[in-house]
Amino acid sequence: MSLLNVSKLSHGFGDRAIFNDVSFRLLKGEHIGLIGANGEGKSTFMNIITGKLEPDAGKVEWSKRVRVGYLDQHAALSQGMTIRDVLKTAYQYLFDMETEMNELFAKMGDVSPEELEALLEETGTLQDALTNNDFYIIDAKVEEIARGLGLDEIGLERDVNDLSGGQRTKVLLAKLLLEKPDILLLDEPTNYLDEQHIEWLKRYLQEYENAFVLISHDIPFLDSVVNLIYHMENQELNRYVGTYEEFQKVYEMKKQQLESAFKKQQKEVAELKDFVARNKARVSTRNMAMSRQKKLDKMDMIELAAEKPKPEFYFKNARTAGKVIFETKDLVIGYNEPLSRPLNLRMERGQKIALYGANGIGKTTLLRSILGEIRPVSGEVETGDYLHIGYFEQEMKNANYNTCIDEVWNEFPSFTQYEVRAALAKCGLMTKHIESKVEVLSGGEKAKVRLCKLVNKETNLLVLDEPTNHLDVDAKEELKRALKEYKGSILLISHEPEFYRDIATDLWNCESWTTKIF
Numbered sequence: 385m386s387l388l389n390v391s392k393l394s395h396g397f398g399d400r401a402i403f404n405d406v407s408f409r410l411l412k413g414e415h416i417g418l419i420g421a422n423g424e425g426k427s428t429f430m431n432i433i434t435g436k437l438e439p440d441a442g443k444v445e446w447s448k449r450v451r452v453g454y455l456d457q458h459a460a461l462s463q464g465m466t467i468r469d470v471l472k473t474a475y476q477y478l479f480d481m482e483t484e485m486n487e488l489f490a491k492m493g494d495v496s497p498e499e500l501e502a503l504l505e506e507t508g509t510l511q512d513a514l515t516n517n518d519f520y521i522i523d524a525k526v527e528e529i530a531r532g533l534g535l536d537e538i539g540l541e542r543d544v545n546d547l548s549g550g551q552r553t554k555v556l557l558a559k560l561l562l563e564k565p566d567i568l569l570l571d572e573p574t575n576y577l578d579e580q581h582i583e584w585l586k587r588y589l590q591e592y593e594n595a596f597v598l599i600s601h602d603i604p605f606l607d608s609v610v611n612l613i614y615h616m617e618n619q620e621l622n623r624y625v626g627t628y629e630e631f632q633k634v635y636e637m638k639k640q641q642l643e644s645a646f647k648k649q650q651k652e653v654a655e656l657k658d659f660v661a662r663n664k665a666r667v668s669t670r671n672m673a674m675s676r677q678k679k680l681d682k683m684d685m686i687e688l689a690a691e692k693p694k695p696e697f698y699f700k701n702a703r704t705a706g707k708v709i710f711e712t713k714d715l716v717i718g719y720n721e722p723l724s725r726p727l728n729l730r731m732e733r734g735q736k737i738a739l740y741g742a743n744g745i746g747k748t749t750l751l752r753s754i755l756g757e758i759r760p761v762s763g764e765v766e767t768g769d770y771l772h773i774g775y776f777e778q779e780m781k782n783a784n785y786n787t788c789i790d791e792v793w794n795e796f797p798s799f800t801q802y803e804v805r806a807a808l809a810k811c812g813l814m815t816k817h818i819e820s821k822v823e824v825l826s827g828g829e830k831a832k833v834r835l836c837k838l839v840n841k842e843t844n845l846l847v848l849d850e851p852t853n854h855l856d857v858d859a860k861e862e863l864k865r866a867l868k869e870y871k872g873s874i875l876l877i878s879h880e881p882e883f884y885r886d887i888a889t890d891l892w893n894c895e896s897w898t899t900k901i902f
Contacts, residue, residue: 386411387450387567387595390433393442395425397824400816402428404619406442410567415589416597417606417628420616421692422828422856423817426599429616430454430571451477453565455556455573461544468540470555471526474562478519485510529558533581538744551744553577557585568596572827574605575853578742578879601828601856603628604882618689646686656680695812695859697835697866702772702842705733709771709845709873710754715763717746717753722761724750724897733768733844736867736874738884741894747877748778748849750894754875755847774843776834778850778877784822788813788833791822795837811836812859827854835863844872851876852883 388410395403402425410416418426431437433444434454446452461470488507492500518525530536533554538547544555553575560568568589574582582605589596589609600606606628613624613631624631656676663669664677714726723746731737739747752758754765755775784791792804799807808818811832817825822833831854838846846867852860860883867874867887878884884891 387447388433389443389445391443391445393432393439393444395428395432395437395439395441401619403439403621406619406621408614408621410595410597412595413593414595414612415592415610416595416612416614417610418597418599418614418616419601419606419628419631420856421858422812422832422854423814423826424616426616427571427826429621430569430597430599434569450567451563451565452567452569453560453563454569455553455560455571461547461552461555463543463545465544466541467530467535467538467544467547467555468526470544471530471535471540471559471562472522474559475517475519475522478514478517478522481510481514482519485514525562529561532584533558534742534744548744548748554581554743557581561588566594568592568594568598570596570598570600572599572601572854574600574602574879575827575850579740579881580742582879601852601854601860602880603857642686643688646688649683649686653680653683693809693812693814695832695835695862696810697839697862699774699839699846699866699870699872700842701871702844703770705771705844705873706769707733708766708768709733709735710765710767712754712765713763715753715765716761717749718761719749719758722899724899726763727897729892731873731875733873735890736870736876736888737890737892738876738878738888739892739894740878740881740884741898745894745898747894751847751849751875751877771845772841772843773845773847774838774841776838776846776848776851778853780830780834784830787821788818788825791833792836792840796840807840808833808836811839828856828859831855832859839866846870846872846874846876848874848876848878850878852878852880 386409388408390406390408393403393406393408394401406429418429420426428437432439434452435444485507488503488510492503495503514520526540527536530540535551535554535558538551544552547555553573554577557573573585577585582602586605586608589598598606598610610627611625613626613628615622615624615631615635624634656679660673660677660680664673709731710729711731712727712729714728715724716722716726717724727750739750741747749758753760754767755773756765756767786794788808789801789804792807793799793801796804796807805815805818809815813829813832813836817829822830825833831851835851848867851863855863864883864886867876874887876884876887
């Protein structure tokens, strides 16, 4: 049974085409991975099928009475709502049903016996639906899911506006789980999630009986939960049965076959053109030349898609730092309340340290305390000599209406425009992105602009807070290579073991010093 049909979809922004005549079908129980490089239009596609965005052409048809749950990487939560309020909105359709039932009860005093019988039957149906969908134990259900995801640790009465990116993602995931939708649409659900909750989500999706569409650049996660791949590239959407690994094999084979056919055709075209050029002027061979020309004119030309620029990251090294990068003395981090026991940590030149552990225990707070951006609750941090720090923040909260060129030029005013463009291109951005405002770029493209500023700054200490969020597979691999080669020191937060284990000389488990209880 088809739950969603998308036919002949075309869409673009300005002169930048995203899709051209794309078709897509979602069947009951299908577990789909939607993949493609940064900026190919995956989130745009999600926005179109959920009705947030009107396509330029084409049709999107959902089957009737299908309930869709959408986890959006850019989802906003209303200020003033508590976590509990947000989770209870998962049952909004049941609250609406209760309102409808109460209105029917109110009518019963003024109707004939026949009408009363019909109303009683209708209210009975609504009553059964409310009972079957756990309406009368909503609070218990909310508490149960909140405990499972660690939201009770944050506090269910906490204003959602005060939450970190990871905590917001958990709230939205919990809401989706409570909704029990027929179809899940998940856009980068593992961004900002810690390993423990990625594992939980993996198990949940493996056991999920209904259909889902998942956008993710976390390939091990994707591979463990999907059975179909839809690949988005060059305005097309192509379907592959199997895992990401199986898709890669078929994709490479098709690519090689197309390149082989292209070379063969180009050779034939060259030979035909040469024959026509040499023989069209001679009376004896003119007819043969015209015949070859007709063949040329009718030929269905094979076109190879333009190769996307692959990012190259080469971090510039500043002068050598002192032996000690930083040392903490009985440092207690936190804002209004302590997030850690007293910490005596030390980092030396050349160390590459990965911090890991559950969300909300203070990993980012520790980085910001070391950098002097926030005051500790108590204790102190001593930083070493000659530090040249490059800092990649986990999330940029403010909208950025600069063009990419201005964004980099403001940081490096001595660059020529050519040097700015070349620097952005080297990070995997194309001309159409480079001339755009930062705000209209995809999450991955925005990250590449920020990395462009980082690689062009001379540093001897990189402080990186979840740098792989939103990055596509090629960019992630290239960043890993660059960090392994980097001569300076690194302090890194990451929720992807396959990324940080190859880079780190030391692993710090932050759960061993947190004051949070698990």
